[in-house]
Amino acid sequence: MYIGQFALANHLFVAPMAGVTDRPFRQLCKQLGAGYAVSEMVTSRRDLWDTLKTSRRANHEGEPGPIAVQIAGTDGQMMADAALYNIDRGAQIIDINMGCPAKKVCNKWAGSALMQNEALAIEIVQAVVDACAPRHVPVTLKMRTGWCQTHKNAVVLARAFEAAGVQMLTVHGRTREQGYKGAAEYDTIAAVKAAVTIPVVANGDITTPEKARDVLHATGADAIMIGRAAQGRPWIFREIAHFLATGEHLAPPLVSEVKRLLIDHLYDHYSLYDEFIGVRSARKHIGWYLRELPGGEAFRACMNSLESSTTQVAAVAQFLDELNQTMDRIPAPGEGAANLRERDMMETTP
Secondary structure, three states, rough: OOEEOOOOOOOOOOOOOOOOOOOHHHHHHHOOOOEEEEEEEEEEEHHOOOOOHHHHHHHOOOOOOEEEEEEEOOOHHHHHHHHHHHHHHHEEEEEEEEOOHHHHOOOOOOOHHHOOHHHHHHHHHHHHHHHHHHHHEEEEEEEEOOOOOEEEEEHHHHHHHHHHHOOOOEOOOOOOOOOOOOOOOOOOHHHHHOOOOOOEEEOOOOHHHHHHHHHHHHHHOOOOOOOOOHHHOOOOOHHHHHHHOOOOOOOOEEHHHHHHHHHHHHHHHHHHOHHHHHHHHHHHHHHHHHOOOHHHHHHHHHHOOOOOOHHHHHHHHHHHHHHHOOOOOOOOOOOHHHHEEEOOOOOOOO
């Protein structure tokens, strides 16, 4: 699969998630089988480009390509300038955010709110494509099925975006009105795929290898994008890849491997953020890794009181070393306790 001139390793993508898909997380997902990852969204507001937050989001140091950066905003020229700003800092692909449902984004008419104003949405896309074309940088776009149940315009916009020069579309199978509630639907994604000739990526509620297979079949999409299901489970990409290739499930990772992955992730995380921010922002990642493990919730409560990276890493190592004495592997999602050595302590994953 290609985006412009860039060949991708496979068709399993990491979704851009604010506060999650920073460089350490993207690199880890790619290491564990993701073929492509898009950065957290970077604002188009020039007055915020020199902030520490934006500089961290624009940090691609050591990251394997292609480097894809998502930008968000409501003005064509500002978005074009933001695209060039990020290209100058290493971006090889620019992704336009028309999918974020967050109120603080939509209240400013950015993200999925742009789907209400088709003329403005197309104007922004054309401005970004025109700015990127001389640099030979492909432009992609992520959107939702529409603003609300009665106004699903993804197909109409998809055709317009393709005509403007967008080279790949990702569709989350919910409206902005839904946010992340209810179940994603895939009929609209299939309709978008049938309406355009550029690659289409399906996103929403893809949490297992079986669901990945079923969504690819139902939509005809060229790829799938995984967001929340990869939080604390970055190995989901290799599990899906193995299942799609063989029809068989890959064994869950060893506890000892999870310990190594998590500690490596933490050190990389601390290297991007300072001690104070790094320790606190790492807590959510630790919680996601350990939430389904025996004693994970109790450990998270204690871990949240730790104030240094040294004590945080030591606590994680001790927790997983102790767990390794009672079980070899972590539970797979939905795996019953009877299949685990720690059967009496393990709850079935919802």
